[in-house]
Amino acid sequence: MSEDPSLDRSDHPRSLFGWLGVYLRGMAMGLAELIPGVSGGTIAFITGIYVELVRSIRALDLPVVRHLLARRLGPAWREANATFLGVLGVGMVTSVFGFAAVVNWLLVHREVFVWAFFFGLIVASAIYVGRFARPFSPTRLLVGGLGVGAGLVLSNIQPLPAPEHWISTSLAGAVAVCAWILPGISGSFILLLLGQYQLLVRALTELDLVFLTALGVGCTVGLLAFSRVLTWLIRTRYEATLAFLCGLMLGSLQKLWPWRETLTSYIDSSGEEVPLVARPISPARWEALMGQDPAIIGAVLSMLGAVGVVLALELLSRRRGTQVDPGG
Numbered sequence: 001m002s003e004d005p006s007l008d009r010s011d012h013p014r015s016l017f018g019w020l021g022v023y024l025r026g027m028a029m030g031l032a033e034l035i036p037g038v039s040g041g042t043i044a045f046i047t048g049i050y051v052e053l054v055r056s057i058r059a060l061d062l063p064v065v066r067h068l069l070a071r072r073l074g075p076a077w078r079e080a081n082a083t084f085l086g087v088l089g090v091g092m093v094t095s096v097f098g099f100a101a102v103v104n105w106l107l108v109h110r111e112v113f114v115w116a117f118f119f120g121l122i123v124a125s126a127i128y129v130g131r132f133a134r135p136f137s138p139t140r141l142l143v144g145g146l147g148v149g150a151g152l153v154l155s156n157i158q159p160l161p162a163p164e165h166w167i168s169t170s171l172a173g174a175v176a177v178c179a180w181i182l183p184g185i186s187g188s189f190i191l192l193l194l195g196q197y198q199l200l201v202r203a204l205t206e207l208d209l210v211f212l213t214a215l216g217v218g219c220t221v222g223l224l225a226f227s228r229v230l231t232w233l234i235r236t237r238y239e240a241t242l243a244f245l246c247g248l249m250l251g252s253l254q255k256l257w258p259w260r261e262t263l264t265s266y267i268d269s270s271g272e273e274v275p276l277v278a279r280p281i282s283p284a285r286w287e288a289l290m291g292q293d294p295a296i297i298g299a300v301l302s303m304l305g306a307v308g309v310v311l312a313l314e315l316l317s318r319r320r321g322t323q324v325d326p327g328g
Contacts (some may be wrong), residue, residue, distance in 0.1 A: 026091020034103045039186045042125045046313045056081040057227040100204040112295050113302045115258040120303030124310035126249040133243035143240045144247035151251020172196040173218025178226040258299050259286035
């Protein structure tokens with residue numbers, strides 16, 4: 001297909017309210033990435049800033065470096081769309097550091113409701129993203145099926161209790177950030193598979209600068225490299241790419257099912273037991289195993305609430321004309 005005109009960033013200046021919206025989107029993306037299985041890229045997509053995000057990251061290239069070396073700060077700032085990236089990044093950092101402890105508490109004390117909410121969020125997001133993959137030709141259906149298969153494989157990979165070393169942390173960050181920018185798979189989910197998620201939660205709560213720096217370096221390298229691949233895919237295979245990502249989300253849903261049975265676990269560096277492999281089970285089976293109320297009504301309401309969030313974000317994007325559309 002021809003190049004997608006919507007991939008070209010709009011240069012219309014934002015109002016103060018518009019920048020507040022970017023900040024809040026960043027907070028939502030940061031909050032999503034705290035949950036293994038939820039993608040910040042999905043949040044960016046359904047809030048209408050995904051294309052601008054990918055293009056802005058891709059712009060961090062040699063022209064920006066040349067401007068900086070020549071001390072042309074203004075052109076470098078504009079070329080990198082640094083105000084957008086900065087405001088979005090501040091929102092993400094605010095959410096990550098501000099809500100890490102809250103999310104950790106919710107996962108311990110309200111686990112069913114948390115997973116139910118994000119299960120509903122991913123279902124609604126998959127439907128939303130799938131709309132942009134139409135018309136559903138045999139090729140796109142096949143690509144979507146491959147995405148479902150990839151999601152199922154990823155969901156069933158046994159996480160690794162990785163060594164606590166800055167090299168392994170940097171490599172994990174480089175891989176996880178590729179998932180962060182994709183609508184469909186969570187960077188924190190990849191960190192969980194690589195045995196780094198619990199270490200990240202601990203580092204955020206204890207402000208472990210060595211761990212966070214190593215992770216940040218890996219994320220930066222991975223992001224700059226993968227953004228170019230993703231930009232090419234969006235420009236040349238837009239609908240097929242979204243069909244794959246939609247399938248990826250659907251295939252990974254079992255990882256977010258609210259009622260699960262832990263099969264194996266390990267003891268992390270802080271002495272806490274961390275689940276390694278879990279399988280989805282029925283609420284009745286969960287109640288028999290856990291001896292607790294499965295809270296089915298509350299879980300369903302949480303799912304419906306997540307669907308309502310996606311619908312609200314979609315309506316907001318339509319009103320502001322920021323939906324991603326290849327016809328742009």
